[in-house]
Amino acid sequence: MSHSHALLQPFNLSSFKANNRVFMAPMTRARSAQPGDIPTALTAEYYSQRASAGLIITEGVPVSAGAKGYAFTPGIFTDAQEAGWKLVTDAVHTKGGLIAAQLWHVGRIAHHSVLPAGQPPVAPSAIRAQAKTFAFDAQGNPGMVDCDEPHALTEEEIAAVVTEFAQGARRADAAGFDLVELHGANGYLIEQFLSASTNKRTDSYGGSIANRARFALEVVDAVSAVIGPQRVGIRLSPWCPPFVNDMDFSSEAGEITLYLAEELSKRNIAYIHIAEWPGVTYTTEFRQQLRSKFNGTIIVCGGYTQETAQQTIDTGLIDAIAFGKPFISNPDLPERFAQGAALTEADPSGFYGGDAKGYTDYPFLKA
Numbered sequence: 104m105s106h107s108h109a110l111l112q113p114f115n116l117s118s119f120k121a122n123n124r125v126f127m128a129p130m131t132r133a134r135s136a137q138p139g140d141i142p143t144a145l146t147a148e149y150y151s152q153r154a155s156a157g158l159i160i161t162e163g164v165p166v167s168a169g170a171k172g173y174a175f176t177p178g179i180f181t182d183a184q185e186a187g188w189k190l191v192t193d194a195v196h197t198k199g200g201l202i203a204a205q206l207w208h209v210g211r212i213a214h215h216s217v218l219p220a221g222q223p224p225v226a227p228s229a230i231r232a233q234a235k236t237f238a239f240d241a242q243g244n245p246g247m248v249d250c251d252e253p254h255a256l257t258e259e260e261i262a263a264v265v266t267e268f269a270q271g272a273r274r275a276d277a278a279g280f281d282l283v284e285l286h287g288a289n290g291y292l293i294e295q296f297l298s299a300s301t302n303k304r305t306d307s308y309g310g311s312i313a314n315r316a317r318f319a320l321e322v323v324d325a326v327s328a329v330i331g332p333q334r335v336g337i338r339l340s341p342w343c344p345p346f347v348n349d350m351d352f353s354s355e356a357g358e359i360t361l362y363l364a365e366e367l368s369k370r371n372i373a374y375i376h377i378a379e380w381p382g383v384t385y386t387t388e389f390r391q392q393l394r395s396k397f398n399g400t401i402i403v404c405g406g407y408t409q410e411t412a413q414q415t416i417d418t419g420l421i422d423a424i425a426f427g428k429p430f431i432s433n434p435d436l437p438e439r440f441a442q443g444a445a446l447t448e449a450d451p452s453g454f455y456g457g458d459a460k461g462y463t464d465y466p467f468l469k470a
């Protein structure tokens with residue numbers, strides 16, 4: 104195998120064959136049909152345009168009405184949503200692609216205007232995030248609003264949320280997804296349990312590292328029981344900085360991530376996906392430790408170029424690179440890498456909401 108082409112060569116991702124190591128990162132695009140937060144034929148077109156990725160990871164997909172924190176995000180808890188996602192997976196599979204649903208519970212990053220009436224956001228502890236979410240203001244206009252104070256989950260309620268993830272996995276399977284990715288990154292519910300800054304519990308879900316990791320592992324186990332561990336991945340963001348959803352994950356981030364890696368390895372899940380944030384140095388030592396503790400595929404994401412992606416894979420410590428913004432604006436990203444072609448810049452004004460503009464209208468290379 105020519106090492107310099109490894110990025111674009113097939114490899115075994117768990118029990119699947121990925122066409123290359125250029126993955127599409129999960130990205131919320133907030134274009135679901137209303138009412139009902141339903142993926143549409145346009146969603147299917149968007150993802151199928153990007154089917155040459157080694158693996159597509161969908162936008163965050165709320166596993167229940169109470170898991171939602173942002174307007175217009177497509178869910179996976181109703182029959183209509185499941186049918187919408189079936190359009191997506193069929194379109195991607197027709198083009199030979201592989202696709203994972205990112206199962207999402209936002210926890211405290213939410214606002215009552217996008218939640219069922221009378222239902223507050225939930226979190227490990229009743230600590231309000233100094234953060235905003237995209238919901239509706241008092242006049243009913245969509246926009247950025249302050250997150251509400253969350254209700255601290257009881258143990259019974261935690262069990263119910265774990266079940267919601269399992270139901271999400273069941274529907275993801277029925278909708279034809281190859282894998283699911285648990286969203287354990289970026290300050291959302293799973294990470295709220297992991298971080299001592301957001302988890303002040305005194306029961307078996309708080310305190311020690313093993314206790315704070317308990318919720319994540321219960322979700323992994325519940326989802327694995329439904330679809331099999333070889334179809335489960337998890338996204339984590341050690342050292343997630345405060346500007347991301349008011350997360351303070353500086354202390355023990357490495358330790359808890361390595362603890363999780365060891366536990367996840369015992370469970371034989373498909374992959375760990377590290378969301379890397381600017382300003383944080385992910386050391387070679389950390390990557391070596393992660394590699395030695397985890398037996399599955401390791402993906403990293405955040406600011407990579409073709410060159411840095413190849414260099415990172417060449418270290419042998421990382422198996423695949425997920426690209427976010429480059430995949431928004433370059434539906435044929437692997438082909439562009441193969442040809443050394445110029446990339447189109449992504450226009451942030453089209454990231455969230457709206458229609459085909461800034462979504463399915465980015466150009467392919469000319470045939």
Ligand SMILES: Cc1cc2nc3c(=O)[nH]c(=O)nc-3n(C[C@H](O)[C@H](O)[C@H](O)COP(=O)(O)O)c2cc1C
Pocket residue numbers: 128129130131132161162163205286288289338378379404405406407425426427428429454455
């Ligand atoms: C428009 C947009 C939406 C995003 N939505 C999500 C999401 O739903 N889930 C998630 O884990 N990360 C999300 N991210 C973060 C990306 O997955 C990725 O980590 C980030 O864009 C850095 O990678 P890049 O430099 O290749 O874009 C989003 C990023 C962007 C730009």
